[in-house]
Amino acid sequence: MSLSKKEQGFSFYWYTSWRMLWRDWRGGELTILAIGLIIAVTSITAVGFFTDRIERGLQMQSAELIAGDLVLTSGRADIYDYIAEARSNDFRVATTQQFRSVVLADERLQLTEVKAVSDAYPLRGVVRTSDTAFGDDEATTGIPAPGELWVEPRLLQLLDLEIGDSVDLGTSTFTIRKFIRYEPDRAGDLFSVAPRVMMNSADLDATGLISTGALVNYRVLIAGDSDRIVKYQAHLKQQLRAGEQVLSVEEGRPELNTALKSAQQFLGLAALISVLLAGVAVATVANRFSNRHLNTSAMMRCLGASQDTIIRLFTMEMLWLSLLASTVGCLLGILTQFVITELLDQLVLKQLPPPSLQSLVLGYATGIVMLIGFALPPLLSLRRVPPIHVLRKDVPTRPPSVWTVYLAVVFCMSLLLYWQIGDLRLVSIVIGGIVATLAALASAAYLLILLLNRLRARVGVAWRFGLANISRRPGSSVIQIVAFGLGIMVLLLLSTVRSDLLDNWQSSLPDDAPNYFVINVQSDQVEKIMENFDEMGVVKTKLYPMVRARLVEVNGRKISTSDYESERAKRFVTREFNLSWAEEMQPGNELVMGQWWRQQDHNKPLISFETKLAQTLKLAVDDVVSFDINGSLMDFTISNLRSVDWDTFNVNFFTVVSPGVLEDQPANWITSVYLDKEQRKQLDKLVREFTNITLIDIETIMQRVRGIIERVSLAVEFIFLFTLMAGLAVLYAAIQSNQDERRFESAVLRTFGASKKVLMLGLFAEFTMLGALSGLLAGLSATSLAWLLAEFIFRFDYQFDISVALTGLVSGILIVVIAGLLGTRSVLTTPPVQTLREGRA
């Protein structure tokens, strides 16, 4: 039975909850809650805005690698049917036609890769040209004028021509005007043997080269606003006819994708750590907030407030707080990303698309979810405070069920992670990892506290008091050690491990990474080329053989494109493989399955496949594959599968066979080398001596990838500042968490005559031990975490470093003692009578 009671109207809750918020704010109860929320929301929105903008910006920039945002490609001219539609959608459009043809100069012939381009080409990026073969190049606007050709330097070397000479192409005569040094969309066919010739597409018909049946690759390049491009791409994909393909930036350059992906992972990780840490800070202070409001709630119950009234009031108070803090966080987030993008704008990116508002939604959602998940469970327990609590403090209050609190926290963490990562499996792994780490930290902390207790009998009064404080409240000490440990761990990760992570990432593309590919070297030239490189002072060169082969049978069964569904598999069945041979596995390759050949296996027909290619072609270890090599069939048994790091710009092969099998076959040799500016000047001599070899300059692409890595590293460092602030908030919250109890106990001790010095020593002892325990745990977890991150997420080698654990120990003691003593100075300065009069909070 319940008395007919007055239902409180919304205006009552609205008014009272705002007043409660104002009072608690004034009383300093909400500062850390608000700071925690603001840090989380700021970092999540800043990263959200920033990655969104930079992603679209980089996409625009990397679009130059396909010379547009989208490329439609086909072997038939009717791909041009799409031009009108693209133009009507206000996209910019250009076209290219590529085919092989022979250039004739004074009866000397040379097969070339001709590319006829239309006016606006390239839509993204620039063509770089020069007037001398290996001299300084410059960005060029425009395309070859009618009647003119731009050519790759080696064409002139092959034909012994100079700029200004004339050549015939088809039935037309052209003047050679410039050297092509860099062509944005050349990346896709770096290894084409024939040199490039670029002409104006207006001249194409007159050459008579494009006749029915000619092998021509027609391309329509499209560029425009990034949002609309994404939609248009989806639209195009549905329209495509047989033989037509649409390429976008993502499909353009895998190594750029990797850089972008790592960038996002770094930024996302930094933001997530900030959010989770801020969550820990919020949860820690929410507990104290709830404890300090036990009396308020009991008093309100005495004064007639129902359980619902209390819970609604506190919930609304928290809602207002989260809305206010989220608003501040979002504003700071917008400001922060402007600062970062401004910084980066000046470095490289010329223009970025404006921020989209999606991140704002994410910001508010984060604020609300965090406060509800981390702070509400302890507050909910306030509804169960018995009103008799005001008369009799010994009546126990029922704390919230530990499981409720933890489940809420885990649920909200998962929600936030899912938002960020969008992969349920990964979220489960991360959450599992976090829970396991926390459990491990907590158990380790508990064991250490038990050990500590044994020390008590052997130390003086002040230390005994300090150690007793730790072991007397094992629960709250464990929470403090874990919170301190988390805070210090992040500081450690930031100060030592972060730079390792970023350095490792940057060094994955070192300054002396190969910048030239030398291909088409004949077997009898290998030694001489090596001698030449030695003379030039080139280090780390090795030439790799390649034998052209076509895959025709698998396990004795002939294969054709119809055996495979995937486009990639079909392409591999029709194209030629480059079979290399090697005694040792190449650096950067890793054995995934099977065994690399031993000495005694040499001369046996064994083959190693790149693991993804094997998957595509549905091949496994011990399968027998037959290749057509120069007209004769050779069988190879697959002895192993390798993973290959394609991002290194080193020479790598999909297929490698054991030595002693292919040596008699005619082979082409290939290498990649790093050439500095001086060495590059000597290339002229090299290509004149070996007229058949081809040099491919990949410096520009590498600069671009390196640029992205450098820029994003800077942004990551900036975002990590928030993580640092969140770490400090956790430390502060941990110190605050049992401040009231400490103050009360100190007051009691002082009434018994304990001097300030003894109290100070006691606190010093307590914080020293807390700091040592948390620092040690933090150091160990930081190295383990860094190793996990390096091994499984960023995929590079990480060296264990014992000094990190020691730094943890020392910095733990320093940080916790300094912060602890500063944070608890009121314990010593508040007159004991005042503390005792206020009573145990």
Add this chain to the structure above:
Amino acid sequence: MLTLLHDINFNIEAGTSVAILGASGSGKTTLLGLLAGLDTPTDGAVYLDDHNLNDFDEDGRASLRAELVGFVFQNFQLLFGLTALENVMLPLELAQAPHPRKTAEELLSRVGLQERLHHYPNQLSGGEQQRCAIARAFSTRPRCLFADEPTGNLDSETGKRIIELLFELNSEHGTTLIMATHDIELSKLCRQRIRLKAGSMLDNEMD
């Protein structure tokens, strides 16, 4: 299970003043809590204004308290985050009384704290805190006022003035006053005295 109170049976007339007298640990505070509906007995019944408190759930009793009951505590129980004025306004706001600020200001003037409206509890002396608590207790014009050792934390002179104030307001508002105390002198000011010893009622004396 420990039995805290047993064999207790008495009536209290509306408008009277009652002292629950006993030494520390005799069960005064527990009894006061039961009478005010802050707790329920495991056995037996408490009737407040003809309502059997056992018939109500916790929210029902809260509602009843809002309507009928006021409290004064030994350690004042002012909310530390709130000013004197806000402390007095709180029950009025919870009861959605009209003009809570005006009523609270009047009551605080009545108890002599008109100059201390915006002070926080820790800026008030013990006597001033208890005056504020008394103003709060009377703010909703309760039919019944429960006081737990109201002078227990005060020196005798201040205590005396607080008791005078409590009784003055009690007679002005026609409230039933039920006070737990161990002070025999103080209990003599009440018209009815219930003496407890070790959880049971020794006597129930009326003037």
